Amino acid sequence: MxxxxxxxxxxxxxxxxxxPQVLKRYKFSGRxxxxxxxxxxxxxxxxxTRFAPSPTGYVHIGSxxxxxxxxxxxxxxxxxFILRVEDTDQSRIVxxxxxxxxxxxxxxxxxxxxxxxxxxxxxxxKQSERLELYNEHAxxxxxxxxxxxxxxxxxxxxxxxxxxxxxxxxxxxNGICSHISPDASARRAKNGEPHCVRFxxxxxxxxxxxxxxxxxxxxxxxxFIIIKQDGYxxxxxxxxxxxxxxxxxxxxxxxxxxxxxxxxxxxxxxFGWEMPLFAHVGLLVNEERQKLSKRHGDVDIASWRDRGILxxxxxxxxxxxxxxxxxxxxxxxxxxxxxxxxxRFHLGFTKGDITVNNKHEYLQKAHVKRLAQAHGPSHxxxxxLPVLTSRVQKYEDARNADPxxxxxxxxxxxxxxxNSKIVSELxxxxxxxxxxxxxxxxxxxxxxxxxxSYLDQVLQVDLQNYKDAETYVSRNRxxxxxxxxxxxxxxxxxxxxxxxxxxxxxxxxxxxxxxLQEDExxxxxxxxxxxxxxxxxxxxxxxxxxxxxxEEEEWTKTGIEGAxxxxxxxxYATPKTSEPGSSHQExxxxxxxxxxxxxxxxxxxxxxxxxxxxxxxxETMRRVDEAYExxxxxxxxxxxxxxxxx
Numbered sequence: 001m002x003x004x005x006x007x008x009x010x011x012x013x014x015x016x017x018x019x020p021q022v023l024k025r026y027k028f029s030g031r032x033x034x035x036x037x038x039x040x041x042x043x044x045x046x047x048x049t050r051f052a053p054s055p056t057g058y059v060h061i062g063s064x065x066x067x068x069x070x071x072x073x074x075x076x077x078x079x080x081f082i083l084r085v086e087d088t089d090q091s092r093i094v095x096x097x098x099x100x101x102x103x104x105x106x107x108x109x110x111x112x113x114x115x116x117x118x119x120x121x122x123x124x125x126k127q128s129e130r131l132e133l134y135n136e137h138a139x140x141x142x143x144x145x146x147x148x149x150x151x152x153x154x155x156x157x158x159x160x161x162x163x164x165x166x167x168x169x170x171x172x173x174n175g176i177c178s179h180i181s182p183d184a185s186a187r188r189a190k191n192g193e194p195h196c197v198r199f200x201x202x203x204x205x206x207x208x209x210x211x212x213x214x215x216x217x218x219x220x221x222x223x224f225i226i227i228k229q230d231g232y233x234x235x236x237x238x239x240x241x242x243x244x245x246x247x248x249x250x251x252x253x254x255x256x257x258x259x260x261x262x263x264x265x266x267x268x269x270x271f272g273w274e275m276p277l278f279a280h281v282g283l284l285v286n287e288e289r290q291k292l293s294k295r296h297g298d299v300d301i302a303s304w305r306d307r308g309i310l311x312x313x314x315x316x317x318x319x320x321x322x323x324x325x326x327x328x329x330x331x332x333x334x335x336x337x338x339x340x341x342x343x344r345f346h347l348g349f350t351k352g353d354i355t356v357n358n359k360h361e362y363l364q365k366a367h368v369k370r371l372a373q374a375h376g377p378s379h380x381x382x383x384x385l386p387v388l389t390s391r392v393q394k395y396e397d398a399r400n401a402d403p404x405x406x407x408x409x410x411x412x413x414x415x416x417x418x419n420s421k422i423v424s425e426l427x428x429x430x431x432x433x434x435x436x437x438x439x440x441x442x443x444x445x446x447x448x449x450x451x452x453s454y455l456d457q458v459l460q461v462d463l464q465n466y467k468d469a470e471t472y473v474s475r476n477r478x479x480x481x482x483x484x485x486x487x488x489x490x491x492x493x494x495x496x497x498x499x500x501x502x503x504x505x506x507x508x509x510x511x512x513x514x515x516l517q518e519d520e521x522x523x524x525x526x527x528x529x530x531x532x533x534x535x536x537x538x539x540x541x542x543x544x545x546x547x548x549x550x551e552e553e554e555w556t557k558t559g560i561e562g563a564x565x566x567x568x569x570x571x572y573a574t575p576k577t578s579e580p581g582s583s584h585q586e587x588x589x590x591x592x593x594x595x596x597x598x599x600x601x602x603x604x605x606x607x608x609x610x611x612x613x614x615x616x617x618x619e620t621m622r623r624v625d626e627a628y629e630x631x632x633x634x635x636x637x638x639x640x641x642x643x644x645x646x
Contacts, residue, residue, distance in 0.1 A: 040210075040348040043277075046079035048249045051112075052239070054086045055097035059104045060299040061356075062254060062284045062292050065318040069252045069281065071110050072319075072345040082246060083115030085126045086239070088232040104301040109311045109338055114246075122246040127238050134233040137241050137271070138197050138226055142182075146270045147226060149185045149195045150177040172222035173198070197227035199237070205265040209258065210279040211349045217262050224263055236260060240267040248276050255280040255353075256291070279347060282322040282354040289353065308387040308469030309360065312337050313367045317360040322350045335366040361467055368466050377463060381456050384466070388459060391469040392433075392450050392480055398423045399481070422474055425601070427482035430619055433458075455480070457614050462606035478600040479614055483623060488630040491602035492535065495593055499573045502590060503530040506570055508541045530572075536631035538571060538594055543624045551617040560609050568592060598627040 049070035053063055074081040085101070087093060102117060114120025124130055141147035150173075152160075161171040178200060180188075189195055201221040209215055226237035233241070243251065258280040268275045284292045292299045304314050316336050325334065325344060336344065371380050398418045435451045458479045459466070466472050473480070496502075508531070545563050549555055554563070568591030575585045595608050599620075605611070612620050 040346050042073070042077055042346060043249070045077070045249075047073050047077045048080050048082065048247050049074045049252065050082040050084050050243070050246065050248050052084040052086045052242070053101055054089060054092075054235075055094060055101060056089055056092040057094055058097060058100050059301045060292065061301065061304070061314075061318050061321075062299070064105075064108060064301055064314070065281070065284070065321060066253050067105060067110055068315055068319055068341075069279075069323070069349075070250070071112075072341055073250055073252065073347070074113075075342045076345045079249070080113040081111075082120070082122070082248070083112040083125065084242060084246070085116055086235065087126055087128045088235065088238055090128070090230070090232065100302065104305075107305055107311055108301065108315055110315075127233070127242065130238070130242070131231060131233070133245065134227065134238055134241055135231070138233075138237070141199065141226075141270060142197065144270075145200070147197055147199050148178050148180065148223075149189055150198045150223075150225070151180075151188060151193055151195045152177060153194075170219060170222070173224075175200075175202075175223050178223065194229050196225045196229050198223040199226045199263075199267065199270070201263070201266050203266060205262040205269065207258065207261045207265055207278060209261070210277060210347055211282075211351055212255075212258060212280060215258055215261070217259065221262055221266060226267075236263045237267065240264050240271075240273075243276055244268070244271070244273045250277045250279065252279045252281060255283045279349060281349045282352050284321060285353045285355055287355060289355070292356065306387060306390075306469075308384055308391070308466075308472070309364060310367050310371070310383060312371070313360060313364045315341070316363050316367065320359065321356065322354045324348060324350060332366065335363060335370065337367075337370070364467055365464070368463060372463060377460050378456075380463065380466075381459055384459060384469070385452060385456060387469045388455060388472065389450050389452065391473045392455065394418050395423060395426065395473060395477075395481075396429060396449060399426050419470075419474065422477060425484065425487050425603070426477060427484040427487075429481055430454075430479070430615065432616060432619065433480045454614075461610045461614050465606070475605050478603065478605060479611055482619075483599075483601040483626075485626065485630060487601040487603075488597075488627055489634065491597060492631060492634055495597055495602055496535065498576055499590070500576045500585065501530075501532060502535065502538070502571070502573045503532045504538075504570045505530065505572065507531050508533065508537065533571070534631070534635055535594070535597075536628055536635055539598060539624060539628040539631050541567065542594070542598065543621070543628060546612075546617070546620060546624065549617070555613065555617050557609055557613055560612055564595075564609075568595060598624055 051063075051067040051070050053059060053067075059067075071081045073079070083105070085098060087098070098116075105112075112118065114122060114125060116123075116125045119125075127134075138147060142149070152173075157173070160174055164171045164174075177185075177198070200223055202223065204216055204220055207215040224236065225234050227233055242248075261278060261280070265275065286292060301314070305311075315338060316334070319336070319341055320334060326348075368380055371383075395418050398420075432454045433451055435449060458476050459472075461479070462472070462476055465475065542564065545567055546560075549559060549563055553559070569589065571589070571591035571594060572587040573590035573593070574587050577585050592608065593602070596602055596605075599608055599611055599615075615623075
């Protein structure tokens, strides 16, 4: 398309204007009108569908959606789903794109009945291996007078476009080579004169589309190329020949291809072939209404896998981008695995552009829960642990890296980098999280430095909140790394800055039964029945309670809860008032603030008592001791400041 707007060769220059009928790439021009009858129900006979990607880039979510819709139609009707590699654009092929294509689709959970790797009765399934077939069909059209060889040079074509644009005409080929006699054309080709083959079109074919109804371009199709000078077919020609020879019954693809489909219709009519049914689904666009592209790393399927998104989540997500289950269906009803999708699939696609959304976050939690209930938490761990391990290793490498190292990303990007703010809050790795059995030569690998068994425990403790690997590691980071002293200090100051007084409703160390008896002579009790406490005193009391627990028998969720919950529920704080002249503030339960400060430096995260179980008694007591020393130190500094003020 770009060639229509830039004059190449010696007359190369950008054009200030472009034909009014040509719109942005992610839109199409032309006229549509609804079909006489909406066709959303499935066909009665088995459908043969195909996914035909080009290895000029990696599979992105738009491509995956196309593959999924074609797969579902085939499976829902008892038909066949074919994978075909359209590699005719040899100059733009990415070296590992074809290998990645297979890997990404299989990871997502899709399989195919016929394809380059599994074979089939209609092969080959790579276009570069079907050149003889395309040339044979091109010769048929030439012999019928429906195509001709074009010997125009690039300079000739540039001059034609320039003249047409200056005269206000369409910048299309003027058909000059169509007047060359067949004998002269064949002789020049035999002598090795460079040429391509053009289809003699000159009409406005009408497309009958299942989504957009009848579509007709506003302009006449020019004589487009079907065989390039290098002997390879163009996409349009190979696409039609292959779909016919492979007996494809339905073609589902993005709406950006609707503008090209009239060419395909013209070719089908020229050959006298029966056309497949077309369905052009709404184009995926970002919030700026720009088309998503395989060139954008954020939509590459591998990036979703590396973020720790479940395959079932991704399939469910892309299915709902342009397909609807019907009115009133939402929430849990939209959560589907691949079998559910096959059962519920129909041809009711959404017309118009589809803006990508964040529904994958909801679907991710739903699929984690579904898989855990159906197959057990260990099944989910098996899927998620590799990417979690890799993410933990990246943070550990970043923690040990030079601050100037580019591994640190100032933005919390969930893909290749790490969040430098989080790295700055990490202490050494928790001993249990480090794989001490690894050999010295193997420490460079993720599995050698991160304990899989321990990380599995971390995953299980907060599995219901799993969204993606980055978010999970961030949220649970203090189960993997220790809390540094600097964070203890800064978070303690934040916690106490808004607090006027911290107190308990009974004297520390007094059993609940004894505390019910009034003791009017207790000098530590204030007039409101409060026992003022410092953070260090509360931390010391917490240490005594936890120290008394037997590690083997009582260091469980039930044992820890029974020991510390009464203590935590006895701790209150009165907030400082921000209103002038106001002194009364309702006391707030503060015990859980204390415990979260001790366990995680006051940072949000998983449930606290299950976290203590995972950390183990030794690491928990180390944190309590360090928190006590920090609190004592901070209180000492405050006392010195108060004395200086006096």
